[in-house]
Amino acid sequence: MSTEQDQTGPDLAQMRQSYERAGLTETDLEPDWPAQFRRWMQDAVRGGLREPNAMVVATASADGTVSSRSVLAKGYDARGVVFYTNYESAKSRDLAVNPSVSATFPWYELQRQIHVRGRAERVDASETEAYWAQRPRGSQIGAWASPQSRPLTDRAALDALQLQVEARFGAADDEQAPAVPVPPFWGGWRIVPTLVEFWQGRRGRMHDRLVFVRDAGSDVLDPAAWTVQRLAP
Structure with a gap:
């Protein structure tokens, strides 16, 4: 692999700001x-x-x-x-x-x-x-739904997990639903x-x-x- 500077891209070595x-x-x-x-x-x-x-x-x-x-x-x-x-x-x-x-x-x-x-x-x-x-309800639903840092097959799998949580606690945008507990x-x-x-x-x-x-x-x-x-x- 060539180590020469790629002339088609930005020259990082020339990027600088003067802090004043x-x-x-x-x-x-x-x-x-x-x-x-x-x-x-x-x-x-x-x-x-x-x-x-x-x-x-x-x-x-x-x-x-x-x-x-x-x-x-x-x-x-x-x-x-x-x-x-x-x-x-x-x-x-x-x-x-x-x-x-x-x-x-x-x-x-x-x-x-x-x-x-x-x-x-x-x-x-x-x-x-x-x-x-204090968290928005949508963020609370997301915290329950996401197996954070774990592999997923695709985006549809994550959306399905959210739907499962909403079936349990109410929709993310339903402010009249019961409060979502801390996981x-x-x-x-x-x-x-x-x-x-x-x-x-x-x-x-x-x-x-x-x-x-x-x-x-x-x-x-x-x-x-x-x-x-x-x-x-």
């Missing part, structure tokens, strides 16, 4: 990572970013095979960042045997990223139920951080990287356990 929107200094930071996260999330929402709560979550299986995918963050506080999924999905199977996890919020339009690294733990049932009650195989994961990095692009790739780092073995809720470091770009 802003800088990030230690004095810019809020006193803790949740407050800084909140401020940047507010900036992302005000900036009109599409799905600013979308993050790329990376997990690893027991044999070290790494997988990543985009999911939606649905909560955060000093305990960590929360997302919801099928507990039988590929990512949940990974987390069950290897709870190490990372997530990146890629806010390219703002020339910013947030990286969260730590260990995953399941959220409690009451927290899952509170979020489930026993569905719930939340919390990324309990050991590190939260705030990345701001700068000119010449001399980016600002300020990181809140938690002392090994310390309580995530202990403010004294966190220190701020600057990393080279």
Whole structure:
């Protein structure tokens, strides 16, 4: 196979942007990572970013095979960042045997990223139920219908599964039907951080990287356990 550049396609080597929107200094930071996260999330929402709560979550299986995918963050506080999924999905199977996890919020339009690294733990049932009650009915039906990450013969097989669930609970668009319960195989994961990095692009790739780092073995809720470091770009 030729290794020569395919001249019919885009030249990736020539693709570049100069990051000049802003800088990030230690004095810019809020006193803790949740407050800084909140401020940047507010900036992302005000900036009109599409799905600013979308993050790329990376997990690893027991044999070290790494997988990543985009999911939606649905909560955060000093305990960590929360997302919801099928507990039988590929990512949940990974987390069950290897709870190490990372997530990146890629806010390219703002020339910013947030990286969260730590260990995953399941959220409690009451927290899952509170979020489930806010979900659109169609999404609730979908959670019951989809054997997430499992092979399907075709799209018709998935549609048939949805029809089976709707026969049980009522149609996805039937707002008068009884409430759909939380599936026993569905719930939340919390990324309990050991590190939260705030990345701001700068000119010449001399980016600002300020990181809140938690002392090994310390309580995530202990403010004294966190220190701020600057990393080279």
